[in-house]
Amino acid sequence: MQASTLLLLTFVLAVVAYGLGYSRSRALAMPLGGIRHLKSLPFYYGARAALWCIIPGLLVLGMWAAFQDKVIQMLVIGSLPAELVPDTQGRASLLLSKISNVASGALPPGFVEPPVAEAAERLKALRQQSQVYMTALVISVSVLAGFLGWLRIRPRLNARAQVEAILKWLFFACAALAILTTMGIIFSVAFETFRFFGKISFVEFFFGTNWSPQTALRADQVAAEGAFGMIPLFTGTLLISLIAMVVAVPVGLLSAIYLSEYANKRVRSTVKPLLEMLAGIPTVVYGFFAALTVAPFISDFAASLGIEASSQSALAAGSVMGIMIIPFVSSLSDDVINAVPQTLRDGSLALGATQSETMKKVIFPAALPGIMGGILLAVSRAIGETMIVVMAAGLAANLTANPLETVTTVTVQIVTLLTGDQEFDSAKTLAAFALGAMLFLATLLLNVIALKIVRKYREQYD
Incomplete structure (x- = not known):
């Protein structure tokens, strides 16, 4: 069975x-x-x-x-x-x-x-x-x-006391399981990362500008010496994420402000579900859209202006990724703005402020911590996206800030390194864990910065 x-x-x-x-x-x-x-x-x-x-x-x-x-x-x-x-x-x-x-x-x-x-x-x-x-x-x-x-x-x-005691221990076990799972993930990634740095130096990984992890899997194989510089991967990740956020944050935030403060009930009941439908589209569909529609359009448009552009570019992947994460920013921001007490709106309007001034001076500062949380969630979603990057931006690790060139991200390389039957004793496979550890630390730093920003504005509002 x-x-x-x-x-x-x-x-x-x-x-x-x-x-x-x-x-x-x-x-x-x-x-x-x-x-x-x-x-x-x-x-x-x-x-x-x-x-x-x-x-x-x-x-x-x-x-x-x-x-x-x-x-x-x-x-x-x-x-x-x-x-x-x-x-x-x-x-x-x-x-x-x-x-x-x-x-x-x-x-x-x-x-x-x-x-x-x-x-x-x-x-x-x-x-x-x-x-x-x-x-x-x-x-x-x-x-x-x-x-x-x-x-x-x-x-x-006393069956009630026994049942409640058992349930109490079950709830404690569930909470402890979540913590232990997190610790297990951290320790497993850290252990494999230390093994990787036993084969590749810190200096090469952190300061290298070339990424080509083509090493021999067995002693009887011949392969070129691998290059394990992570700078091109993180540069590509930041470039695509930045493009995605430039698209998602203004559109999502302004959509949330319109739907919560200016739109009537009929428009809101129609537009909000249509906007949230973007979150239900599979990422592979977004990847097809980016590879077959957006990327050729950008390449042809750039060529018409006399600008050289790759058929797979960071701009195509980032733009479509921004469209994908608009609902994360919009829905969370809309919920946070609607959670602001109505008394604050009424008090501001009663003092003679316009609706626009009320939004800028009262509602937005009150909702800013929640809005920052939504933006942080969108950033994490953009950093962890893989399929769109594979289909629209490619696999080439190029150190460039040009959004019209081919780049790749950390998550794409992790998937590539762990695809197929691999020996976990080789630097090529262990590099995936090192990249995962660096991505974890980068996300942790992003969370800490966002938390400090939220606390700063929350203290000013209080």
Whole structure:
């Protein structure tokens, strides 16, 4: 049974346990004169039985799903002949990928060595056995735990206190999981980044002006020496993001001001949904639009003016990206402006200020912290965009400030470096983690600056 199906079955068992617990509590209360003699309401007895049923099952399911792949991979690798056992983690990853492709049918067994084909058959058998064992164990644990929870129901049992205590720990676990996930991402990226700097110097990465990570993946391959200077990538990222924000911020902010302060209800009810529809268009559609319509138009228009322009340019990618993130600025700014108390508007107008003066002197300063938050979200969206850049700006890492030339971004290079079967011991692959770490630090710095700006204006308003 698949893990998703088993998860659904676990919830069904929890619902059954709830019904049985609810019925048992009412049955025990009847001889005593009704549910008023119970320590808690029947709902809490049912909820307690359901929690007893579902929590152990989910724990077993989560632990099994977390470790089964590692255990199966160790068993498969251990079954290989000694001459095929990989000596590095990167080669082990490539070999396991080949075995998985054979097992899934993506690669015919005749194209690999006989031991690898046998390992693929063993992999399929182990996966099937693992699913059977996991299904049996999870169902057994859930049923047994639910039965024990049902059996321990007593009229004097304070089920409400137990349910609330369990829920309190569940909420704490969810909050801790979010924090631990963030810490895990940071430490994993940092670890791989340190490995990268063990192969490439800090000076070359931070101050290099060339980016060409074409290195040999294995010792028997020949490749040109790679260049790992990040300056062209961050220059391209900032250039495209700047163009996008030049398009998105004025249009989005002015649209929000018009819709919230000047438009009548009929216009607002029509224009606002149409504007927000831009956020629902897939980025690949924006990429097609940029590559097939905007980029040729910019190239032809520049040629008519006697200016040389590439068929893939930062201006095309940034312009379309700005159109894409207009709803982020517009919707959030509109919500923030509408959240300003009406009493501020009425007081300003009562003192003789015009509607324009009220907007500039009262409403806009009051809404500025929220507007800055919307702009920050739009900047983060622009920095993390990949598809539009790939299709409209290209993959060439050029150090230029000319928006009519081809550039690339950090996120595009991260995707490019991690595409395909790669060894994680090579500088080429580890460079993706170094770029990710630098992008994380840049975004963190952007958040800190925006927070300081928000606090500054908020203190002035208070």
